[in-house]
Amino acid sequence: MISINNRTSEHTIDSIFLNRWSPRAFNQEAISEKDLLTILDAAHWAPSSFNYQPWKFLYALRDTKEWDKLFSILSENNQIWVKNASALVIIFSETKNHSNEKIYSHSFDAGCSWGFLALQTIMLGYYAHAMTGINFQAAKSILGYSDFYRLEAAVAIGKHTNPEILPENLRKKEIPNDRKSLSEVCFKGNFPF
Secondary structure (H helix, E strand, C coil): CCEECCEECCCCCCHHHHHCCCCCCECCCCCCHHHHHHHHHHHHCCCCHHHCCCEEEEEEECCCHHHHHHHCCECHHHHHHHCCCCEEEEEEEECECCCCCECCCHHHHHHHHHHHHHHHHHHCCCEEEEECCECHHHHHHHHCCCCCEEEEEEEEEECECCHHHCCHHHHCCCCCCCCCCHHHHCCCCCCCC
């Protein structure tokens, strides 16, 4: 058992799992493209069913034309705080393989790549906050992706700063949250729900 950030694991796990959380208060500090590509490199090493690797990443660094395009698809509620992030990543998954067969695990696999992304972000001293507060209809026309892909989530990446920069309603949420007990999510042998 370890305790970090007012979170306590039930077993002795690596501290990176308790250090990872999703803040909204970012300090606008630039991230180098090298650091961002290091994060995305880690994400692309995630395991996937049949090694399809169905994830795709669109990214933008702040203060670039690419940033404006990716930023524009976010909901207004997310734009309020994402404007201070250093980078934005949009995660897609391929829904079919190159034989036009459905990839049953495409979202599951892309979610695993997000997990790798989030952990590598922490290892480099940044934080990542994934969100689905996206105007999905606008995103399709703005980003121009085909039905072959599913937009899974957007991810803001940056250095954490004082929550005072956030509106009051978001300041209250700016703490690492807890998890359900292991006994609520882990069952031996039988399906109890």
